[in-house]
Amino acid sequence: xxxxxxxxxxxxxxxxxxxxxxxxxCSKVHFKVxxxxxxxxxxxxxxxxxxxxxxxxxxxxxxxxxSDGEAEGKYVMHVCDQRGLCIDVCPVAAIxxxxxxxxxxxxxxxxxxxxxxxxxxxxxxxxxxxEIEPFKCISCGSCVRACPEEALYMEERDVEEIKEVVHHRxxx
Amino acid sequence: xxxxxxPPEEYxxxxxxxxxxxxxxxxxxxxxxxxxxEKGEIxxxxxxxxLYVNLSTNEIKEKPVTEEMKELFTGGKGFGLKLxxxxxxxxxxxxxxxxxxxxxxxxxxxxxQYSGLGKCLSVTISPxxxxxxxxxxxxxxxxxxxxxxxxALEVQGKADEDVxxxxxxxxxxxxxxxxxxxxxxxxxxxxxxxxxxxxxxTEKARQMVTVVSAGKGAEHSYWGCLNISFYDLRRKVPRxxxxxRGGLGAVLRNKNIKAIVARIEGFDGMADDPADISRIxxxxxxxxxxxxxxxxxxxxxxxxxxxxxxxVMDAYDLLPTENYRFGSFPKASNLHSPNFFEYFTKxxxxxxxxxxxxxxxxxxDGFEIRTGPYKGHxxxxxxxxxxxxxxxxxMGLWMPEWVIEWNFxxxxxxxxTISFATGVAYYMEMYEYGILNKERCGGLELCFGNxxxxxxxxxxxxxxxxxxxxxxxxxxxxxxxxxxxxxxxGEQLLIEDCGMEVxxxxxxxxxxxxxxxxxxxxxLATKGPQHDEAWLIFMDMVNNQIPTFKDKAExxxxxxxxxxxxxxxxxxxxxWNDITPADNAKTFSPAKIPEHVQNYADLMSGLxxxxxxxxxxxxxxxxxxxxxRAMSVWMGKGRREHDHPPFRSxxxxxxxxxxxxxxxxxxxxxxxxxxxEDDIEKMTVDQKLQLIYEYxxxxxxxxxxxxxxxxxxxxxxxPTPQKMASLGFGGYTAMLEMLQAAIDADDAxxxxxxxxxxxxxxxxxCDDLRYWENDGLVQEDYFDE
Numbered sequence: 033x034x035x036x037x038x039x040x041x042x043x044x045x046x047x048x049x050x051x052x053x054x055x056x057x058c059s060k061v062h063f064k065v066x067x068x069x070x071x072x073x074x075x076x077x078x079x080x081x082x083x084x085x086x087x088x089x090x091x092x093x094x095x096x097x098x099s100d101g102e103a104e105g106k107y108v109m110h111v112c113d114q115r116g117l118c119i120d121v122c123p124v125a126a127i128x129x130x131x132x133x134x135x136x137x138x139x140x141x142x143x144x145x146x147x148x149x150x151x152x153x154x155x156x157x158x159x160x161x162x163e164i165e166p167f168k169c170i171s172c173g174s175c176v177r178a179c180p181e182e183a184l185y186m187e188e189r190d191v192e193e194i195k196e197v198v199h200h201r202x203x204x
Numbered sequence: 205x206x207x208x209x210x211p212p213e214e215y216x217x218x219x220x221x222x223x224x225x226x227x228x229x230x231x232x233x234x235x236x237x238x239x240x241x242e243k244g245e246i247x248x249x250x251x252x253x254x255l256y257v258n259l260s261t262n263e264i265k266e267k268p269v270t271e272e273m274k275e276l277f278t279g280g281k282g283f284g285l286k287l288x289x290x291x292x293x294x295x296x297x298x299x300x301x302x303x304x305x306x307x308x309x310x311x312x313x314x315x316x317q318y319s320g321l322g323k324c325l326s327v328t329i330s331p332x333x334x335x336x337x338x339x340x341x342x343x344x345x346x347x348x349x350x351x352x353x354x355x356a357l358e359v360q361g362k363a364d365e366d367v368x369x370x371x372x373x374x375x376x377x378x379x380x381x382x383x384x385x386x387x388x389x390x391x392x393x394x395x396x397x398x399x400x401x402x403x404x405x406t407e408k409a410r411q412m413v414t415v416v417s418a419g420k421g422a423e424h425s426y427w428g429c430l431n432i433s434f435y436d437l438r439r440k441v442p443r444x445x446x447x448x449r450g451g452l453g454a455v456l457r458n459k460n461i462k463a464i465v466a467r468i469e470g471f472d473g474m475a476d477d478p479a480d481i482s483r484i485x486x487x488x489x490x491x492x493x494x495x496x497x498x499x500x501x502x503x504x505x506x507x508x509x510x511x512x513x514x515x516v517m518d519a520y521d522l523l524p525t526e527n528y529r530f531g532s533f534p535k536a537s538n539l540h541s542p543n544f545f546e547y548f549t550k551x552x553x554x555x556x557x558x559x560x561x562x563x564x565x566x567x568x569d570g571f572e573i574r575t576g577p578y579k580g581h582x583x584x585x586x587x588x589x590x591x592x593x594x595x596x597x598x599m600g601l602w603m604p605e606w607v608i609e610w611n612f613x614x615x616x617x618x619x620x621t622i623s624f625a626t627g628v629a630y631y632m633e634m635y636e637y638g639i640l641n642k643e644r645c646g647g648l649e650l651c652f653g654n655x656x657x658x659x660x661x662x663x664x665x666x667x668x669x670x671x672x673x674x675x676x677x678x679x680x681x682x683x684x685x686x687x688x689x690x691x692x693x694g695e696q697l698l699i700e701d702c703g704m705e706v707x708x709x710x711x712x713x714x715x716x717x718x719x720x721x722x723x724x725x726x727x728l729a730t731k732g733p734q735h736d737e738a739w740l741i742f743m744d745m746v747n748n749q750i751p752t753f754k755d756k757a758e759x760x761x762x763x764x765x766x767x768x769x770x771x772x773x774x775x776x777x778x779x780w781n782d783i784t785p786a787d788n789a790k791t792f793s794p795a796k797i798p799e800h801v802q803n804y805a806d807l808m809s810g811l812x813x814x815x816x817x818x819x820x821x822x823x824x825x826x827x828x829x830x831x832x833r834a835m836s837v838w839m840g841k842g843r844r845e846h847d848h849p850p851f852r853s854x855x856x857x858x859x860x861x862x863x864x865x866x867x868x869x870x871x872x873x874x875x876x877x878x879x880x881e882d883d884i885e886k887m888t889v890d891q892k893l894q895l896i897y898e899y900x901x902x903x904x905x906x907x908x909x910x911x912x913x914x915x916x917x918x919x920x921x922x923p924t925p926q927k928m929a930s931l932g933f934g935g936y937t938a939m940l941e942m943l944q945a946a947i948d949a950d951d952a953x954x955x956x957x958x959x960x961x962x963x964x965x966x967x968x969x970c971d972d973l974r975y976w977e978n979d980g981l982v983q984e985d986y987f988d989e
Contacts, residue, residue, distance in 0.1 A: 090493075116209050120551050123558045124411070125212045125437050141408075144473015145316035145559025146485060150492020159489075161482050164317075164473035197208030200550040202507045202542060204500050 038133025039171045039186040040194065041074065043109040045097030047183035050107045052076050054175035054184060061174050062167045063160070071160045073169040074111045074184075079103035094154025109184075112156040112169040115196040118148035133191050134171035142166070151198060208551045212407070215438040217549075218570030220581045222392065226399050229385045236367065237262035238379040243353040249311030249476045249811045250274065254287065255354040255378060257369055259459055260301055260361030264378050269355055276932050280310030281338050281771035282828040283356045284327035285835065288336060289939075291360060294838045298331040298451065299458045301361055307345065307416070307464075308356035310774020312807055314347035315476050315559075317488035319495070320776030322347050322557020324432055330450040330731070331426040332623070332680055333708040335841050336832060337450025337731045340771055342556030342565065343432030343443075344414035348373065348466040351475055363460040373468040374403055383462050389666075390417045390431040391583060391616040393463060394442040398435055401465050408470075411435045415442060416464040418453030419618025420666040425678035427623040428453030431615060436567075438552050441584050443567060445556045448591075448620040449734050450709060457618070479813025487806045488559075495561040495783060503782050508541040508548065509564035510590035510778070515540040517594065522715045522741060524598045526652050527629035528704055528852050529861050531715040535602040539593045543604045547571070562779050564589075571608055575659045578616075585612040594713035595625025599632060600652035610658065617666045622734075626710035627681050628658060630703045634684075639694035646671035681705040701851040702858075707732045707841055716853050718868070719745040720900075721756040724907045727849040728760060730832050736777065737764040743795050753969070757910035759795075762822075762986060766796070769825040773808065780804075798987060818987045827931045830915075830923045834939055837922050837946050844908060844921045844959065855900045859889045862896075869896055906960035913969035916976060920955045922946050924976045 055068030055076060063071045077083065079098055087095075097108035116135045119127045126141035127148060137148070137157075144164035148157045159166045176184045244252060253266045269283070277286045284306040291304045307326045315321045324346035330337035349357060352373025359369065368383040386400075387393045394415040402409040415433040422428025430452045433442035447453070456464075478484055499505055504512045517523035518540070521531030547568045554563040568585045588596075588611045596607045614621045632652045634640040642649050646669070648657045664671070665678045676687045681703040688699050704711040709732025716722040722745075725738030740759050743749045750756045770777045785799045792798070801818050808816040836842030855869075856862040862869055873879045873892060877899055884892070912919055916927045924947065925940035933939060950956050958968045 119209045121553050121561070123553045123555055123560075128211060129209060142473070143316050143471065143558045146488045146492055147553070147559055147561050149489050150494075150561060151496045153496075159485065164481055164485065195209055198551060199496075199500055200208075200507065201500075202504050202545055 036133070036191055037188050038114045038129075038191050038194065039173070040114050040189050041111050041169060041171065041175070042185050042187045043096040044183045044185070045103070045106055045108065047181045048076065048097070048107040048109070049181055050076060050078060051180065053178045053180065057174040057178035058169075061170075061172055070158070073156075073158055073167060074109065074175050077108050077110065079106050079108055088155055090153060090155040094156050110154075110156065112152075113154070113194065114169070114171065115153075115194050117196045117198050118152055118157055120198045121147045121151045123147065129191070132171065135168065136170055137166060137168055139165045139167075153196065212438045215440070215552075217439050217441065217584055219441065219583055222395065224396055224399070226396070229383075229396060230400055232383070232385045233368070234382040236380045236382060237264055238377055239264040240375075240377050241266060241353060243373070243376050246350065246475065246477050248479060248813060249313075250279070251350050251353050251355045253354060254283065254356040254358060255371070256358045256360070257378070257380065258361040259359065259363040259367065259380065259461070262380055264380070266354075267358075276827055277831075278311065278772040278824045278828065279355060280308045280313065280325040280774045281327060281768070282831075283308045284325055284338065285336065285828060285831055287356060287358045288327055289831075289835060291358065292329065294840070296329055297334065298329045298455055300329070303329045303360070303455065305359045305452065305455050305459065306356055307349070308774070309346040309350040310772060312476070312811060313774025314350050314471070315478070315484065315807070315811070316473050316557075317484050317559060318491055318803070318807055319555070319560040319562045319779035320557070321559065321774070323770070323774055323776050324447070325771045325774065326430065326447050326452055328450075328452055328455045329839075330709070331454050332451050332682070332710075333732050333841065335707060335731060335839055336835050337452065337709070338771060338832070339430075339447040339449045339452055340736075340776070341430065341432045341447040342445040342776065343434045344557070345416050345432045345464070345466060346774060347471075347557065348412070348414050348468050351468045351471050352466055357464070359459065359461070359464075362458070366460050366462040368397070368462055369464045370401065371464070371466040373466060386462060388423075388462065389419045389616040390444055390618055391612075393417050394431065394433040394444065397463055397465055398433065398442045401467050403467065403469065407437055407440065411437055412470060413465065413467045416456075417462065417618070418456045419616050421614075421617030421619040421662065422453035423457045424668045424675075425619060425665050426451045426454055426680050426683075427620045427627070427678065428455070428457060428618050429614075429620040430456060431618060434556055436552075439549075439567070439569060439584055443556075443565070443584065444586050444615050445565065446615060446620070448622055450731060451620075453618040453620075476811065478811045480810040483810035484807055487803045487810075491779070491803060492561045494785060498786060499562070499783055502784065504541070505562045505564045505778070505782050506554075508545050509554075509566040509587075510782075511541040511544050511566075511588060511593055513590050514593050514597075517714065520746060521718070523594055524629070524713050524715050526600055527598060527633040527702065528711070528715055528717075529633070529858065530864060531717070533597065536597055538602045539597055539604065539607065544588060544593070547604065547608065560776070560779070562782065564778060564782075568608055571612070573609060573612065575609065575656070576613060576663045583612060586615060587611045591713045592621045592625070595621055595629075598625050598629035598713060599658060601655050601658065602653065603655070606655045610655075610662075613659065613662055617662065619662065619665070622712050623680060623710040624662070625713065626704050627677065627684070628661065630681050631677060631684065633702055634688065634694070634699070637694065637698070639688055639699065640673075644673060644693070646673040648673075680708065681710055682708040698857070703850055704852055705733070706849050707846055709733060711853065714739070714741065716741065717855055720903055720907055721750055721759055723849055723854050723904055724756065724760050724911055725764075726853060727847045727904070728908065728911055729764070730829070730836060733849070733853075737767055749795065753906055753910040756907060757914040757969075760911045761914040762796075765822055765825045765829050766801075768829045769804075769821050772824055772828055773804070775804075793987075796987075801987070822986050827933070830928060830931055831933065833917070833921075834923050834928060834943055838939070838942050842921060843950075844912075844919070847908060847921060849904070851897060851901070854904060855896050856893060859893065862889050862893055872896065872899075902961050906962070909958050909960050910969050913975065918947055918950060918956050918976050919958060919973070920950045922950065926976070926978065
């Protein structure tokens with residue numbers, strides 16, 4: 033059975049000060065190190081200069097805190113939103129929706145094919161250079177608890193409402 | 205199914221379920237030989253040894269993969285040819301005891317980070333051609349064989365009774381086992397053996413088993429194909445990919461092999477031991493994003509697979525219809541891809557190896573069979589792919605459900621859909637002309653469009669029907685031509701010209717009449733007329749990018765060599781050009797798809813841990829390409845006369861074809877042959893046919909002149925010892941001497957001359973008739989930007 037509800041990570045841009053404690057908490061969960069950065073599923077970015085032009089379109093689609101690039105000097109957040117399109121592209125069914133509704137990748141079943149990375153519509157499936165298996169936000173809430181500014185919170189949504197299925201029509 | 209995100213355990217195919225007493229099947233197995241082995245480590249893509257099994261003596265042994273072997277042959281088909289060269293002799297026939305079936309992986313084979321990295325490359329002496337036939341197929345066999353410890357499997361000899369060769373990558377054992385009770389037909393046999401050999405009763409364990417099999421049809425036909433299974437976690441059935449061309453399945457059954465099975469415990473994305481996974485992953489991620497963003501705007505491979513081109517071929521007059529007489533047909537819209545899209549199960553990832561995001565291995569679930577032994581069963585059907593739909597167009601079978609059923613039975617009986625369709629289309633045309641009739645066809649009304657008769661012929665082949673027509677039909681067009689001519693049932697030239705085979709192998713499903721380059725792509729292909737060496741129709745006919753003989757020769761030098769490379773590395777060709785980067789059209793040579801070629805150079809560099817350039821890939825391939833042609837010369841079928849296509853592939857054979865495209869051919873008479881409009885008006889169709897016939901045959905000779913010259917071969921199509929030596933085969937003395945003897949014999953017969961009829965204003969490829977006495981290599985940068 034998969035869950036009908038899912039907790040999705042949300043962001044209050046006005047409260048974030050860019051301390052990145054959330055990233056460190058996240059990398060602790062995934063890699064047992066408080067490094068953040070490319071070992072974190074949640075990413076905080078500073079909007080400055082030509083940052084918007086440099087971002088791949090898919091990343092832009094998933095940003096919270098700046099939908100149109102108008103965020104000069106502020107911080108923006110990018111993370112998986114549990115839509116689960118990746119579930120149906122995994123050839124070994126290593127990605128499943130758990131009873132909590134969150135989308136998980138079982139690293140023991142994963143064969144490192146990177147299909148999920150390529151097909152994530154917001155480029156939120158991540159891979160750290162040192163490993164071949166990807167990782168993603170599992171809605172564990174560690175970042176929410178780690179944020180001193182209350183800039184992060186969990187929002188409960190209906191799975192049916194947010195889920196997205198991989199493209200399966202002919203043509204666009 | 206349409207809602208998506210369904211957990212695998214909840215997927216339902218609606219197929220008929222089978223319950224077998226697996227224990228009873230297992231109990232009947234008698235182990236004839238068993239050898240344990242050290243699994244060893246895979247190093248930079250190579251397991252470092254090959255497996256030799258002799259079924260006559262029950263010998264099982266390992267052979268080392270040497271550095272020289274890697275250097276000269278790279279892997280995959282290269283290893284296959286090398287082992288075959290060492291194992292057979294020039295007179296070996298397909299059913300000789302010493303003929304070998306060699307199945308190989310390739311260094312990049314088994315990686316998962318890029319699309320199409322799981323192809324098995326197999327070679328053997330073909331019953332159809334008497335030559336080396338190479339064929340590639342997806343499915344899990346090649347990677348699992350490699351993960352079990354072997355870069356290739358070489359099977360020689362014949363068993364007395366049906367056996368299974370079992371490569372146990374978990375226990376580190378290879379065995380030959382008598383297996384009397386299992387089914388022979390592939391869809392059932394694969395399922396039985398998947399359950400029988402799975403290490404435990406779990407889906408995961410079943411996914412780690414792969415089965416190579418043929419089917420009942422392969423026991424009685426030269427069209428026998430091999431099926432390679434890949435267990436589908438969601439559908440919970442082993443699905444099948446085919447080594448279609450050349451009769452590999454016939455060889456398997458002739459050796460009394462029921463199946464070859466490999467199993468492993470598991471693997472991960474690093475199983476091939478890449479030196480620089482980051483470099484590989486970067487390329488893979490980029491490519492997968494390309495697939496995400498562009499496929500739906502380009503080919504819809506993810507939605508309908510290769511069938512997407514049925515409508516394209518139909519629109520460009522290239523869809524073979526009624527034995528290649530026409531290139532389009534009003535009813536063809538029945539077989540356009542949207543009709544199959546309706547049937548395909550959607551959303552499920554359909555790669556035939558992990559990580560292939562092109563995922564063109566579409567399948568239909570719960571399809572109810574209407575004829576034959578499985579009537580009433582509901583089954584999963586792999587495909588139809590383009591060739592299957594187009595093959596049915598060739599036979600005039602215009603209903604999608606006919607295509608699907610025919611496709612299912614071809615697979616499970618182990619029959620090559622391409623050869624079957626091209627063959628039967630020819631028989632149907634002969635039937636139309638009265639050269640064949642109901643009586644001569646063993647009671648079958650084998651006219652175009654007769655689905656029942658087509659299926660009955662197939663079922664009769666599968667049960668080994670003794671009727672003379674059925675037996676000859678099952679051996680293919682070449683034997684049918686000989687039979688028709690021997691019986692004096694028709695005009696010899698018509699019988700020869702209509703039957704689409706070269707070297708004894710049936711054509712694949714494209715009309716090459718209006719593309720001289722593609723006529724060469726088919727006629728000059730080493731193993732016989734399959735489009736995997738060159739598909740130049742658009743470049744040549746539609747876009748007019750290669751107008752001169754020299755241009756066409758360059759294309760027929762580069763593309764066959766480049767396409768050969770996929771077979772060396774253990775890869776599928778489709779991800780190279782069935783999607784193109786957004787800016788591909790702006791590159792210096794869009795047909796080469798330079799960015800994707802660079803991807804492959806990056807993958808190989810990342811695996812080996814040393815820089816491999818695009819030109820290096822071509823160099824690897826040119827060696828093996830020439831080696832295979834040299835083997836054809838050795839086996840007596842590697843000369844110009846063996847590269848001659850039937851006229852049906854070059855132009856109109858019959859008046860009906862001429863009249864159906866009269867404007868085109870009249871225009872050719874005027875523009876190319878210089879006849880005035882008035883003259884043309886006065887000519888009969890027969891006279892016009894004759895003129896086109898002579899002109900186009902001469903054009904083909906000129907093309908062959910230019911291509912052999914470009915390849916550095918003699919005018920009679922023989923690679924020289926000089927060329928082979930400069931490619932690195934200097935140590936292959938026996939081969940070099942054999943080639944020299946062939947050239948000397950041609951010299952004595954005056955065969956090393958230009959074959960085209962060159963006018964005063966036309967140039968021969970080279971003034972020096974003995975140009976090939978040099979080293980025969982034209983070194984150059986193929987990617988000069």
